[in-house]
Amino acid sequence: TRTPVNVTVTGAAGQIGYALLFRIASGHLLGPDVPVNLRLLEIPQGLKAAEGTAMELDDCAFPLLRGIEITDDANKAFAGANVALLVGARPRTKGMERGDLLSANGGIFKPQGKAINDNAADDIKVLVVGNPANTNALIAQAAAPDVPAERFTAMTRLDHNRAISQLAAKTGAAVSDIKKLTIWGNHSATQYPDIFHAEVAGKNAAELVNDEAWLADTFIPTVAKRGAAIIEARGASSAASAANAAIDHVHTWVNGTAAGDWTSMGIPSDGSYGVPEGIISSFPVTTKDGKYEIVQGLDINEFSRARIDASVKELTEERDAVRELGLI
C-alpha cells in the first residue's frame, strides 16, 4: 500500500476550505489510489469551525483519508508536507490601501514560507490561492530559500477555466473541445486571457471567432471581472469554483497535461516572453512527472503584447512594493 501524501490546507475553516477539503479527501486532488493525511492550519478563531469540518470529514468515511490534524501552529501544519494549499489570506477591506493589503498579507505569507522552508518534505509543492495570490506566492518563496523556487505557484486556473467556459459558450463547442487557452500575467483585473493560440475542436479560436471587438470588449472583461460578478449575484465570493480550480491546478501539476494541450499556472518567470525573471506570473505550461515547463516559441501579436505587458507591469509594481516593505 502507498504511503499517504501529507496535504496542508491553510484557511481551512473558510468558504473555499469547506468546498476543497472533501474533494481532497475523496481522491480528486492526487488520484483515486493515493491516500492522504490532511493538516489544517487556521488562526485561533477559526479552529473550532475547522474541528466541525473535520467531524464532517470523518462522517464521510472516505477510504483514502488516513488522518486529520488541526492546528494554529504553522510549524506543525507544514511538518512533512508534500502539498501545501495556501488559501487563508487577509482580504482587502473598504478604504484599505494597496500597501496595507500587501503588508497584512506579508504578515501571513512570510512566516508560512519560513515554516515551509523549515518543516516541509523535500518534494513540497505549494499553491497559493489567497489574494493577492501571485505576490503572496513571491513573499512565501522569498522566505523559503532552501526550497527550489519553482515549487511556489499561484492560482490562475480559475481564470483559465472561466475563459474556456466563455469561449465554449460563444462558439457552441463543448468545453472538452477547447485546448491551449492561456492566462497571462496577474490573477487580477489586468490578467490577459489569450485565445490566439487556442483551439476549438482543432480550429484556431481567434480565427473562428473572428471578432476583435468581442474579444476586447466582452470576452476579456467578462473573464477578468467574473469574480466581481459572482459576488454581485451570490452575495459571496467564488468558493466552489475556486476550490475546483485548486484541485485542477495540483492534479495537473502532479499528473500531467494531456498531449496537444496545456494549462495556465502562476509560476516564477525565467524571463520567457519578456516577463522579468523572478516575478510570479501566469504562463502557458505543460506538465509531466510532477514538473512544469513554459510552452516556448508562441508568436505574440501586438494585441497580446500590450495586454501581457500591462499585467506584468502591475506585478513588477507589486514586487517593488513588497521589496520596499522588506517582505522579500
Ligand code: NAI
Ligand atoms: P474566507 O474568509 O471564507 O476564509 C479564509 C480563512 O482563512 C478564514 O477561515 C480565516 O480564519 C483563515 N485565515 C486567515 N488568516 C490565516 C492565517 N494566517 N493562517 C491560517 N488561516 C488563516 O475566504 P475564502 O472565500 O475561503 O477565500 C480565501 C482566499 O482565496 C481569499 O484571499 C480570496 O481572495 C482568495 N481567492 C482566490 C482566487 C484565485 O483565483 N486565486 C479565487 C477566489 C478566492
